[in-house]
Amino acid sequence: MLEPGTLIRISQNLLRQLLQPRIELVSFFQYVLDQTLDVLEFDVGWMLLKEGDWLRIVAADKQHTDDVGRTFLISDCLSGLSMLKKGPICVPDLSEMPDEYRRVYKSPVGYVMQSELVIPLLIGDEAIGAFNIESVRVGAFEARHVEALGLLSGHVAAAVALARTRQEAAALSSLSLDLSRQTEMNDVVRSVLTHALALVQGKFGQVLLREEDVLTVRFTTNRPPQDLNLSVDVHDSICGLAVLHAKPIIVPDVTRTDYLVVNIKGGESGWQDDLVVHHTERPRYKRALEADKASIRAEFAVPIRAASHLVCGARGGVIGILNVETPRPSGFTEEQRADVLSLVQTQAERFAEGLARLDRDLLMELLRDALTRVDTAFGQVLRPEGDYLVIEATTGSERVGTRVLVQRSVTGRALRTGEAVYVPDVAADPDYQRYLGEEMKSELVVPLIIGSEMLGVLNVESAVPGAFTLDHARILAAFANQAAVAIDRARRFESQKLAELGSLAGDIVHRLNNPLGAVGMQIDLLKRKPFFAELVAEYPYMTHFLERIETDLNSAKATIQELRTALKARAPRLSGLSLRAAIAEGLARTTLPPAVEVVQALPEADVHVLANDRLPNVFWNLFDNARKAMPDGGCLRVTVDVASEPEWVVVTVCDSGHGIEPWRLDSIFEPGDATPGDAYAPAHGLGLWWTRAQVESFGGSIAMTSTPEAGTCVTLRLRRAGG
Structure with a gap:
């Protein structure tokens, strides 16, 4: 049992560190772990903190300092499970752990562990990280260890939160200075989103600017940025809810109709905030990048085999998967499937070369050939890597490098069996993954307001349900005030520049339109002259000469018209x-x-x-x-x-x-x-x-x-x- 005096001593030590004029988080995290593990018996230990959908090791015992910086999906490690459960996980004998734990257990390099104890770091009801310690002895951790580490974890979580608050305050001050130096709109929105994601440890998001009842994406993290310039209706989108309420919006689960409106108010005792539940008549989340895939009806996955001298370590001789999909209710005919099988067989060496060298241009060429044969627009070429298939070429919106679980996909079934798999109705197949890659599960939208004017919204997304908390909303709301000022300043600068350019463009259009019109009229008059037929007969090249002039003339007129409208048109x-x-x-x-x-x-x-x-x-x-x-x-x-x-x-x-x-x-x-x-x-x-x-x-x-x-x-x- 941890003695009260020991707990007080550790808490006092942490407080002294926090009172330093300048706090370095990396050193502070290691100090926290060292203080904690000094009072417990263990062989290996880590401290992990939540960063969006991931857990990052921020401190480790002296034998595992190389582990610092490693990341794990929250849903794919024991530390993450303890956070999701918001309670400790104690495994006295790792050889007899339940399947739920065995599936996600990660063994430390160079050690054979026998028992493990994980304690989440909780602030109220929010898990911000975890302590993870292991031992080479069976039954090394008992109830007293769970109680001792649990008591200490609350003090540690509070200290970590305070340290982060100090760092966030310093970051907001620095960001304000950074944004004040920028005037170009593209630079400003890029900087706004980059800093916002850093504040909430996220990696997906967009900045959307408002024009009446429409929000348009001005910057996005999606690569390629296929949602750039995409417009959504304020009255029919999650982002629009933040505009309508003029307050931050948290959507814990984008597939549901409920969402939370964040009320942040300043009072005599400081900031007070609360969450109010609202509902829409239907879910408003739109997978803008995958809209076409929502209609997919059939899928055909074909294993790729090739000579062993090109690819080593192939799984059962399979070096990759060619996958095609179609929205046609009739799916793929037997003849079309045979055609794809023939392509894979006859082009096996080229597929192997592309996969071995990661020549994505070659793989795209082969993929487009397959899609042409079966008259569809959707497909991927995937490469096996451990428990995953990695997309190396795609015509969809999934990023190259996206990982698909072998055990939970139609393409994985083709890899496991080594046989072509045809699914005529994907809705009836439990393995079908309609949205490959990181499907968004939760969302946080913060309005960008200056005075009484709604400029747009800052939107961040996560692949984990319930990823965003009141604290995230609070820090982004504070940042949004600075972001709105920077965007308004860039907008005014842009408007002034466009006004000057509009005046210049108008002058150019006026000066060029008249002479171009005169040239066109003179050509038309020339063609009407009685001698024109004789002129062309005597000089045949004149026909080509005049046609070229008219072509260039029309091109010049089109360019002028485009210049006239470019400054105004979306x-x-x-x-x-x-x-x-x-x-x-x-x-x-x-x-x-x-x-x-x-x-x-x-x-x-x-x-x-x-x-x-x-x-x-x-x-x-x-x-x-x-x-x-x-x-x-x-x-x-x-x-x-x-x-x-x-x-x-x-x-x-x-x-x-x-x-x-x-x-x-x-x-x-x-x-x-x-x-x-x-x-x-x-x-x-x-x-x-x-x-x-x-x-x-x-x-x-x-x-x-x-x-x-x-x-x-x-x-x-x-x-x-x-x-």
Whole structure:
């Protein structure tokens, strides 16, 4: 039994540490564990703290310091189970532990443990972490140990909470300074979400800005960011509830209709808050990235086998799984299934090569071939790894690298049996996983309010039910006040800039529309002249010449119209576009002289990127700038790199023209800073500004390097679509 004097001594020691002018959490956690374990007999021990859906080891005994930093899913370890149960777990003999514990038990490296004791760290009803100690002796931990560690854990939990509160206060002060330095909206919303997730130890979220009854995603953690620019109705979404109540909203389970409104009020005795239960008529959570998969009716999973010299350690000879799905009620016909089996057999060596080298471009090429054969849009190629299958190629919204349990999936059944598995009705199959990856289970939404104006919401999500607490809501509500100020400042800066650009654009449109209209009218009058037929007969090339002028004229008019509306129109929703087709369209629209050589280094298989129908115009603008930079001819090189960064496609457009002075590169994408044009098309400095705006709206980035008299290179980083 832990003596009262010992408990008091440890508590006093912890308090002295907390009163230090500056507290370092890592050192403090190790001090807490050392103080605790000094009074207990054990062989190995850890202190773990909750970080979102995970538990992280923050301190360990001297023999296991390398374990610090390791993470475990709360639902996949004994420490997590004790937290979920909010009570101790004592296992006197690990060889006879219940199946519920055996399934998640993790044995420490280099030791054979015989008994284990886990005590959750509780503050009120909230579990913030756990103590975990083990012994090489059977029955090492008795009721007195459970009671002693339980008594101490309350003091430790309070000390940890206080230490975190001090750190959060310092963090909020630092974040305020960080946000005050930023004025670009994209930078601000990115910073807001990054800091918010750090405050609640989360990893999923979005910032949505409001426009009347619509909330639009301006930044997201999803990669690729397929929900960027996605709009949801305020009256038909969880995020909208925070707008309607103008208060933080906690949704413990997104599949249910109940949610909690957080009331935070300041009083004489400090902050007072409470949770009020509300209900909607139906669950409002929307899986925006998986909307199409909600209709899947049938699935066909085929094992991939190949020669052993390419892949070692294959499970029963199976090196991977090709999986296809369809929303058709009729599913896949016998002929279609036979066609997929034939593809897997005839292309086995290529599948093996792709899986062995993790060549995702090759795997995507093979996957698209399979999908074409069975006339569907959904599929994955998965690689076995221990108890999981890892997605290496997908046309869905699941991230590459997503893990699927072998024991709980149709694809896992194909791996276990080594046979193709066809499920004609997935609703009747208990193994079917409709939403692969980290399906969201709970949500916290905090409104962004400045004065009486609702700017939008800050939304964080978790794959664990009930992940968010009143404390999370409180700290994010405090942060949201600073975030709203930063977003409002960025919005005003953006509005001012757009107003100036609108005036400039209006002037450009006015100046160009009249001469372009005059050119079009003169061409039309020329065609009406009686001698036009004779002119064309004598000079046949005139027909082609005039057609080209009219084509370029229409293109110029379309560009002007797009410039006129771009500042006002909402960006089209992103989708997967063929990069090869966009580059080809951009080149087709560019009038390159014969003296300019075009060199394209594109991957053999087409790659799709997240963009909208403005992507070809982006390339046209870059190609046209290159043309102007090479009036006497040169080389235009377009290179596409799909290997360097798995989730990105890097496109480089280089010319061998006159280049740009180094001092101009820092502001080259700003409005009014034009690249040198030709005498017939004076530049107004909006082309590169518009190009950057479009690329960033795709969730990508753009950069430029240049050497005077040697040439210029523009590099685009675009999100890869469909894995």
